Amino acid sequence: MKKAVSREKSVKPPDLRSFKRLIYDYYRKHGRTLPWRETSNPYHILVSELMLQQTQVNRVIEKYREFTARFRDAAALAKAPLRSILKLWQGLGYNRRALALKQIALAVVAQHRGKVPSSFDDLLKLPGVGKATASAILAFAFNQPVVFIETNIRTVFIHFFFPGQDEVSDEEIIPLVTKTLDAANPREWYYALMDYGTFLKKSIANPGRKSSHYQKQSPFDGSNRQVRGRILRYLTKEHKSTQEVLAQQLGLAPGRVHSALLELVKEGMITRKGTMLKIG
Numbered sequence: 001m002k003k004a005v006s007r008e009k010s011v012k013p014p015d016l017r018s019f020k021r022l023i024y025d026y027y028r029k030h031g032r033t034l035p036w037r038e039t040s041n042p043y044h045i046l047v048s049e050l051m052l053q054q055t056q057v058n059r060v061i062e063k064y065r066e067f068t069a070r071f072r073d074a075a076a077l078a079k080a081p082l083r084s085i086l087k088l089w090q091g092l093g094y095n096r097r098a099l100a101l102k103q104i105a106l107a108v109v110a111q112h113r114g115k116v117p118s119s120f121d122d123l124l125k126l127p128g129v130g131k132a133t134a135s136a137i138l139a140f141a142f143n144q145p146v147v148f149i150e151t152n153i154r155t156v157f158i159h160f161f162f163p164g165q166d167e168v169s170d171e172e173i174i175p176l177v178t179k180t181l182d183a184a185n186p187r188e189w190y191y192a193l194m195d196y197g198t199f200l201k202k203s204i205a206n207p208g209r210k211s212s213h214y215q216k217q218s219p220f221d222g223s224n225r226q227v228r229g230r231i232l233r234y235l236t237k238e239h240k241s242t243q244e245v246l247a248q249q250l251g252l253a254p255g256r257v258h259s260a261l262l263e264l265v266k267e268g269m270i271t272r273k274g275t276m277l278k279i280g
Contacts, residue, residue, distance in 0.1 A: 016180055019160060026199065027192035032057075035064055037191060042116035042141035044068050046104065049136050050097045050128075057198075063092055075114045077105035082269070082280035087236040093225075095232055099269055100128035118142045139190050145183040149173060152197025153190065159200055227252060227260045232269065232279065240278040 034057065036048035047067055051060045067088055071077040077085070082102055089098040104126045108116055116137065117123055123134035135148030149170050157176050162168045182189035230250050235241060241249070247257045261277065264270040270277050 016176075020180055020182070023156070023192045023196050024189075026196050027188075030199065031191065031195050032198075035061060036140075040141055040143070042118070042137060043074050043108075045137055045141040046116055047101065049133050049140075050101050050104075051092060053097060053133075054094055055092050059092065063089070071105075073114060074105040074108040074116065077102060078109045083236055083239070083278075086232055086269075086279060090233060090236070093229065095229060095269065096267060097128075099267065103127040104129065116141070118144075120146070136190075139186045143185065143187045145181055145186045147174060147178050147181060149177060150194070152194040152201075153177065155197040155200055156193050159204075224256075224260060224263075227256055228264060231257065231260055231264065235270070235277065235279045240276050242275045242277065246277070 036044060039045070048060070048064055051064055051067070070088060071080055071085070080102070082099065085098050085102055086095060089095060092098075107126050108114060111125075112122070117126075118138065118141075120134055120138060123129050123137060124131065132148050132150055135146040136150070138144040138146045139148070154170070154173060157173045158165075158168050161176055162172070180189075227250075230252075231246060234246060234250060243254070243257055243261060246252075246261075247254045250257070261270065261272075265272055265277075268280075270279055
């Protein structure tokens with residue numbers, strides 16, 4: 001690790017060749033072995049990308065293995081009850097991602113014969129897939145030389161090329177990502193950038209905080225997100241319930257349960273029949 005720090009200080013922003021050499025040298029010595037890097041299966045890459053949104057790698061590894069073993073392809077996921085998907089998803093948080101995966105699987109089966117598409121435009125048409133996720137799938141599953149930014153990539157470029165600047169926009173970073181892209185092997189280059197970004201965050205004050213896109217995550221305890229999660233966890237175990245029983249069993253104010261349920265029903269996470277509530 002110390003070698004990477006000392007070499008890092010010698011690199012000047014305009015020296016793109018030295019920058020690329022440093023990133024690749026670090027990766028070849030310290031690159032992470034992760035299960036989604038051991039496959040080019042587009043469905044598996046899709047699952048990993050959704051899981052990794054706003055969730056740390058070490059929390060994702062085992063869930064990814066369990067998920068891809070249980071729901072082996074888009075067809076299996078499309079057929080699975082949402083309740084089963086959410087039950088396996090527990091521990092990852094942001095449960096809307098599980099619903100998004102289910103909806104994506106349904107679209108992939110209906111529109112692409114069960115195969116995750118390799119076209120940027122087709123990927124963008126899938127529910128819940130944005131530009132960054134579509135680009136990541138193209139790079140990691142299909143090794144296509146697309147240009148994109150995520151948090152670790154952003155951290156690396158801000159650290160090396162904007163050392164004294166705050167509020168750095170992605171529009172300023174994109175030209176540098178484009179110039180340094182390894183068009184012959186974008187998959188490995190992005191892995192290398194991400195691993196160096198992870199190293200930087202552990203070694204110095206996170207340069208990503210200088211991004212104009214940086215947002216500090218709000219506290220989880222006592223949040224509406226926590227209430228939503230508790231409701232979904234209860235319903236995965238008990239199958240169905242009323243609003244009143246939910247409030248009593250979870251020890252929550254009826255008003256908080258009511259507002260969370262309105263969101264969950266609107267999103268399609270929960271269905272209501274009379275007074276009875278259940279997942280999906």
